[in-house]
Amino acid sequence: MLKYVDTRVVFAEIPDEITLAINISNCPCHCRGCHSSYLAEDIGTILDKDILINLIRENRGITCIAFMGGDSNPEEINDLAFCIRVLSEYQYKVAWYSGRQELSKEIDLKNFDYIKLGPYIEEWGPLDNPTTNQRLYEVCRISKLPDKFIMKDITSKFWK
Ligand code: SF4
Numbered sequence: 001m002l003k004y005v006d007t008r009v010v011f012a013e014i015p016d017e018i019t020l021a022i023n024i025s026n027c028p029c030h031c032r033g034c035h036s037s038y039l040a041e042d043i044g045t046i047l048d049k050d051i052l053i054n055l056i057r058e059n060r061g062i063t064c065i066a067f068m069g070g071d072s073n074p075e076e077i078n079d080l081a082f083c084i085r086v087l088s089e090y091q092y093k094v095a096w097y098s099g100r101q102e103l104s105k106e107i108d109l110k111n112f113d114y115i116k117l118g119p120y121i122e123e124w125g126p127l128d129n130p131t132t133n134q135r136l137y138e139v140c141r142i143s144k145l146p147d148k149f150i151m152k153d154i155t156s157k158f159w160k
Helices: 049-057 074-088 155-159
Strands: 003-010 019-024 064-068 093-097 114-117 135-141 149-153
Touching: 019 049, 049 074, 064 074, 074 093, 135 155
Parallel strands: 019 064, 064 093, 093 114
Antiparallel strands: 003 019, 114 135, 135 149
């Protein structure tokens, strides 16, 4: 079961979006130099569909919901993303910040608009450093192929 520690409305994590960032605990990635090492602990409040809907209702004006973490249970992240799609009828963009190098097989791209991949590596820096190893992808539908998607690297948007 996923748990979250807190939420913030942020403007930089997803370019051109007003994002409700949900900070999820129990992170299994253990990146050296992690900016939020407390997120490795199994702490916080259970994040289920009802709680998620309440969080969205409490934050009017947002355009995007981002799951910050959740690598302990990508299947549940995928389910919650699907829930946002269905209940909001595509009103909100959906994003996931994963600390893994590769995208989990539990993730169905059709439920997401943005996916960030890559662990934090101190020497290479975060997304806004041009030397970063991390990547932010926009999930794009291939026209005429309704169930086919590509991940377009938009990391350079952080460097302008
Ligand atoms: S994925 Fe993020 S929260 Fe998890 S250890 Fe790495 S930097 Fe910290």
